[in-house]
Amino acid sequence: MEAKEFKTAIKSLKDQLTGKQINIHFVYGNDGKQYSFNSLNAFGKAILHFESIGATFGFSSVSNAVCARNTPKFSDFLTVLNRGNWNEITFLATTVK
Structure with missing residues (x-):
């Protein structure tokens, strides 16, 4: 998902994300x-920052104890x-195409 589309989706979820631990798994090259x-x-x-280096974004997982x-x-x-x-x-950000 392109950054603009991802940011729009996240804005609509702002209230549901407040107070939670938010993770980004950033994939670049083989790392x-x-x-x-x-x-x-x-x-x-x-x-x-990830957008500025050309990353695309995705949704990964939700979890609890x-x-x-x-x-x-x-x-x-x-x-x-x-x-x-x-x-x-947890969200995904990647520069791997």
């Missing part, structure tokens, strides 16, 4: 790194997010 954020402000700055659910599509993400009490949300 990857996980970033974690406890504030939407820090998460937003990271998205802008009991289970984790993969959410590769935005529609899956919305469905699962609204059906549970989640405290950790």
Whole structure:
């Protein structure tokens, strides 16, 4: 998903993301790194940084202390997010085309 589309989707979820740990798994070349954020402000700055280096974005998973659910599509993400009490949300950012 292109950055503009991803940012629009995230804006619509702002209230549901507040107070949760937000992770970004950043994949570049043959490597990857996980970033974690406890504030939407820090998460937003990271998205802008990844956008500036040409990253595309996706939805990965939501989890809590009991289970984790993969959410590769935005529609899956919305469905699962609204059906549970989640405290950790993971997104994907990649520069690999």
